[in-house]
Amino acid sequence: MKAFPAYIDLRGRPVLILGGGAAALAKARLMLAAGAKLTLIAADFAPETKAELETQARLIAREPVAADIEASVLVFIADTEESEAWRWAEVARLAGVLLNVVDQPELCDFTTPSIVDRGRVTVSISTGGAAPVLGKRLRADIEALLPPRLGALAEFADRYRDTVKATIAPEERRTFWEEFFDGPIAAQILAGDEARAHEAMLALVNRPQAEEKTGAVHIVGAGPGDPDLLTIKALRLLQRADVILYDRLVSDEILSLARRDAERFYVGKAKSNHAVPQEEIEARLIEFARQGKMVVRLKGGDPFVFGRGGEELEALRNANIPVFVCPGVTAATGCAAAANMALTHRDHAQAVTFVTGHAKGEADPALDWSALAALKNTLVVYMGVTKAETIAAKLIEHGRGRDTPVAVIENGTRENQKIVKGALGYLAHLITASEIKGPALLVIGEVAALADGETLIDIIARQRAAA
Ligand SMILES: C[S@@+](CC[C@H](N)C(=O)[O-])C[C@H]1O[C@@H](n2cnc3c(N)ncnc32)[C@H](O)[C@@H]1O
Structure with missing residues (x-):
């Protein structure tokens, strides 16, 4: 030094x-x-x-x-x-x-030094005059990691210091504060909900010492795959989690950003092969939180877009578990950016609709086809690869032209991303020729012509050259 x-x-x-x-x-x-x-x-x-x-x-x-x-x-x-x-x-x-x-x-x-200023909390970085630019970079990295309301958290803790001294035995104070900073009250303060945090803090300091403590669950969106698309908040939560329950579409690169000693459980579901039933996932979340753990439920994309995040939120609320939601970049916006295709380009679309093409067994997706076939509407179909032929036929039957542009994006934003484009009339053929299996999105509508992707002719030419 x-x-x-x-x-x-x-x-x-x-x-x-x-x-x-x-x-x-x-x-x-x-x-x-x-x-x-x-x-x-x-x-x-x-x-x-x-x-x-x-x-x-x-x-x-x-x-x-x-x-x-x-x-x-x-x-x-x-x-x-x-x-x-x-x-x-x-x-x-x-x-x-x-x-x-x-x-x-x-x-x-x-x-x-270079200073990260969060009110009562300050971090200073010095390179001893050797490399001020490096100091500034480190500062930017630390800025990104520290929640903006960290100062408010420190102020809050300061306000309760005397009360905690008066009500918690000296040998238990350190554990008390550790649980406080890891627990739901701190999460409420960081989320800006100080009124509820005060209520919960008063209940906590007045609770009988032997009573069970409760953890919290954060339902977190991991985005479509590229770790750079993770939100700063999601990264912070991953680095604090005791337990992580994650889905099939969460990439390894994202999991590698989590706290090293966090317990990890794969609860992913493959289509028609539900690895862990939904009720069991919810029961596990509740159980871990009741053990006082800081639990992250990590889901691909955004938890509230075809992610069953809403059901988990309800189950946790019904069980009186503190629960917080951290949004993620959903596959539609991630894939659109990856393909350089604006979903509501003013010249081509007035609306964008997200639907799921998933249907039980042999059944067709139960969708309002005439509404979806409307012109100037960009239709984004999640989980639509296996039903692509039916989806195209239904839209054409309800008035959409066979020549309507379509794009299919597989593994969007990931290293193995594949983008193909063509016309609605031969959507299923495009998928078969390009060997797309999923996870993939179908984008149907004029904007799909803007996508950077291979056409059927490009695919055939490439396959012939390789043969
Ligand atoms: C169960 S849904 C989950 C959606 C997720 N909650 C979201 O907001 O993106 C899974 C479907 O999302 C789509 N999907 C997710 N990630 C994708 C990606 N990186 N590229 C293309 N499609 C993706 C696929 O249609 C996949 O079958």
Whole structure:
């Protein structure tokens, strides 16, 4: 460690900046955010510095003197010539005042870190002056990982510190706070629902010590496959989960982002081969939460789009388990982006409809075909590959032209993504020729002509060349 990190309380304490330009302004902003009593001394001030700081700091237009430095807790030298900087560095050193000279690390007693600021929670990153750009990158990474309302969480905990001291035995306090930060009350605060969090906290601190604790379930959308499409919130939840129950369409790359020691259970369903019955999945979620665990129910795409997320939410609510939903990028929007095809391109569509082509056994999907066959409607069919022939025939029977453009996207956004396009009249043939098995989406409507994909002619030409 080249320099020791320490947090200094600067509220109301005198800080001096020598300089009146852009570098001085940047340091001034930091010092004002820390509540310092700020003075800037410079021969003259840039108009922006003057305009921004005039009401918040003392701006003195003259040469500095040693007494200015001696009266300060911290001194910054910014926008100053090198020989001047050396002179004032000497004065500061003799006076024992800590000094920072912008862009001259060899003259600095302290450097200013890259800061992630969440109110009461701050994270500072330093590379010891070696690589400030790396410091800024790390800061961006940490910014993405920390919930925006982390400061509110710290404030909330601070408000209950005395109550917890008064009601929880000393040897149990640490476990109490660990459970609090992992549990549903913290999740409520981070979600912005402080009113309910206060109610729950009061119940918690007043609960008899021996009572069972309850965990929480987060129903989380994993997106269509590309791990970069995971939301920041989903990533945070995965990294905190004790238990993860995941589906067939959740990619390995996404699972590898989860906390290493989280218990993982595959509860995926393959078509007509329900690996774990829905009721059992719900029962397991309830059971894990009752054991006090932080449970993530991870689903492909968005949990509320053909994902049975609604049923799980109801079951958990009926069992009085705290439950939260984190949306994901649904296959339709993920695949549309992957194929560069705007689902509601103004020239081609006025509406977009998501339907499922899934039907039990031999039955045809029970859909309102005349409504779906309407012009200027983009129809996105989930789970429609095996019934593609029937779907095309029904739409044509209800008035959609045989030449209506279609696109089929298999494994959209994944490395093995396949996109083909053609016309409704030969949709089933297109699927067979391109050997698409799924998971795949059918997109039917004028916008499908925009998709970047192979046509039947391209497929046949490629197959002939390979033969
Ligand atoms: C049970 S549904 C789940 C949908 C999911 N909840 C969502 O919002 O995307 C499964 C179907 O979604 C579609 N699907 C999911 N991921 C896909 C992907 N990466 N590419 C193409 N289709 C996908 C397929 O039609 C698949 O059969």
